[in-house]
Amino acid sequence: MLKSLLPFLFIVAAQLASFSQNVKISIVSPRVLNDRRAILLTREKGFAAVVHSIQLGFDTTHLKMDKNLLPDLYQLQVSQLKGSLTFFFESGTVIRLDTGNVSKSIVTNSRSNSEWQHFNDSIQKPSDLRASKWVVEEARARKKNQQDSTRYWLEKQRTEREELLAETAAFIRRNPHSYVSLYLLKINWYALKNLGLFELLDNSLSTHRNYALLRAKKQEYSGAR
Structure with missing residues (x-):
């Protein structure tokens, strides 16, 4: 019985090893x-x-x-x-x-962490600081019942979100080999899916689960149109 199981166990162990590191x-x-x-x-x-x-x-x-x-x-x-x-x-x-x-x-x-820090320090954090400021200003305007001012600060927040997405897309274009770009595209997929960014990603990223997820989303989106 044991002898008959050994080949099977060897195959299972080999398969597990091939999927792990x-x-x-x-x-x-x-x-x-x-x-x-x-x-x-x-x-x-x-x-x-x-x-x-x-x-x-x-x-x-x-x-x-x-x-x-x-x-x-x-x-x-x-x-x-x-x-x-x-x-x-x-x-x-x-x-x-x-x-x-x-x-x-x-x-x-960690090269990827250096790229992640660069994105955060140069793009994400400055945008977050500006957005927080606009939220505070909006709250002040609402408290004073200043409708025009409230609309102004709401528009500033909307513009900030759009600019952050634009800068994120630019980062991905500049760094097609980066796993950070892959991650950013994943978490912003619905906002960036029409920009052709997935096609720009380097093939070296294709074994990552995030790439497989985006490929499936891309196929689903293309099939739905």
């Missing part, structure tokens, strides 16, 4: 945090959360993950520490933990 992550932290638990997870609509538990105190942690998952946006939380870190994770990523606020931890050895 050994992923490395290093979390540099003070010794006092040794044995503390960290959680690495995704939180995206449309996908079940991918969660990994990591014990601090090791130079490198090895994780088994599906080959089509990385690079992608992940969140790191550490037991009993304030804040959480959102970053683009790929194998070899190094995180220098900020024990005062995990969100301020420094991420290195």
Whole structure:
């Protein structure tokens, strides 16, 4: 019986290996945090959360993950520490933990995270700051019952949203090889689907699950017209 099962088990193991990869992550932290638990997870609509538990105190942690998952946006939380870190994770990523606020931890050895930071610092955050200002001004105008002023600030918010989408599309065009572009197109698909951006993405991204998702959405959209 065992002999008859061995070939089957070998095939299953080989198939599992072909769909997974050994992923490395290093979390540099003070010794006092040794044995503390960290959680690495995704939180995206449309996908079940991918969660990994990591014990601090090791130079490198090895994780088994599906080959089509990385690079992608992940969140790191550490037991009993304030804040959480959102970053683009790929194998070899190094995180220098900020024990005062995990969100301020420094991420290195991730090209995708550098691209993600560039997008956030140059496009997303400035837009968010302006949008927040327009919301405050709108609230003030409403409080004073200034209808013309209220409409003005609402229009400023609408324009800001449009400009953010335009800058996001421009980023994707400039960075067709980037997994960040793939992610941005996924989360903004319905606003950007008519701009031909999916066709601009480099074929090197085609093994990622986000690419497969967008390809399916593209086919669904094309078939519906």
